[in-house]
Amino acid sequence: MNDKPGPKYKRVYDTLRKRLQEGYYSVGTRLPTEDALATTFDVSRVTVRRSLDMLVSEGYLVARQGSGYLVDTLSPPSSTCLTSFTDSVLKEGREPGARFIDITFFDGDAPEAISDMLGNAVVCIRRLRTVDGEPKMLVNTWLPTARVAGISKEDFPETGQDQSILRVLSGRFGLEWSRACETIRSCVASDEIGSFLKVPVQTPLLVQACTAFDDEQGTVFFEEVFRNTPITFNLGGSRRQEQLS
């Protein structure tokens, strides 16, 4: 612990966050007390508090005076695109689904805009996100083939906790990203998209395009989400949370 570089509060934060993402502390349980964590990490309580505060402000934990730190979610709403569709639907007591459409491998024949970002060898996964069986969003995820060796339909369960593609990419393939860029634009439904989403052709839709990068400036993935429903945020207060409409 003490041989790693960087400030202690960062190392404690990194360790705790990794433990959360690995399921070492599961949702709904309580973390060890500040004093206990301070002892095990061999730092002062002030330092461990600093790390915990970061996790609270990011939405992983909820602090309750007199009680302790509760694990709130493993996929906090860090952004719009990166927000877990699965989590937000489950929290509303509805049933999220992810209908797999197809997976396509390209090698030089991908659209130029994609190759420019991710290289020639890319794979595209198309899925239809549903709520209680009704189609809500068409999701196209593009990845460099080299970073997801052996990827196949089986990596994308249609129900359960692991339908979040971001969890799959991080858990199964070790993909990490530190920054992302998202754009929201407007378009009208084509024949194909309209049939998937069950809306008439020419219906105005929202398109969320999200590009994620790692620290080495490489593009990790590109995702395009077509949706008929509005995007809703709650702003201000402590932290923001995308809502389902």
Added chain:
Amino acid sequence: MNDKPGPKYKRVYDTLRKRLQEGYYSVGTRLPTEDALATTFDVSRVTVRRSLDMLVSEGYLVARQGSGYLVDTLSPPSSTCLTSFTDSVLKEGREPGARFIDITFFDGDAPEAISDMLGNAVVCIRRLRTVDGEPKMLVNTWLPTARVAGISKEDFPETGQDQSILRVLSGRFGLEWSRACETIRSCVASDEIGSFLKVPVQTPLLVQACTAFDDEQGTVFFEEVFRNTPITFNLGGSRRQEQLS
């Protein structure tokens, strides 16, 4: 200072933020040092740091080790809707404008959706935001008439720093809000909107609708922004910032 309620770090934070919004510390200047602030507020350096950290993470200030705290902006991107169009355009070296269209007073004859939120007596201001003279967004702002007594066209300059309507509402009418809700949806341009934005009828557009509330659960304002250009965010890293496309 010491007679007010609540924790000290909150009081120091509130004071500093108010000073920033009032222009007591102007953009580009340096704040007093931590030690100086600690002395003037009669708190410890740890406490004043906590307040400054909050202002840094919200985007008002930039901290530079060995140098000091720089005032970065008076309207940090606290959200998409609440982001200052003026600031973001100026930072790109372009010229923001706000063409005033009209101001209309309603008393019971406003659209029902508006009356439900803001009451019967409401006022609607329509403006066209421009970049280098080109129309970019049509902005409709709805306010309860009672909270903006005497409002008129003159309150909305077409150029300069005060074209941000949020600054006007806060500075001139003392309007404050703590939470807001924003939705983004898709629509197609009507005749009127199309002519304002200089796009063909039926062009797919984005609509950003933002509702702001104060602590007493009252709705402070409602704003609708029609735009032809995409909305872009940078996510991850330290904080998010809307970009101009």
Added chain:
DNA sequence: GTAACAAATTTGTTCATACTAATCTGTTCG
């Protein structure tokens, strides 16, 4: 049993202090 109270636990706030690292400033030397 349970209601009321007391004690222990746990997070929240605040301070004084020490040291490190980056930046700025003034002085000296060529």
Added chain:
DNA sequence: CGAACAGATTAGTATGAACAAATTTGTTAC
């Protein structure tokens, strides 16, 4: 004048300590 160095200034990290406030747990009395 300008470069290089030394010192002062200022933010960054970290500790230990103390008390407040909220919650949980344990105990007692009825």
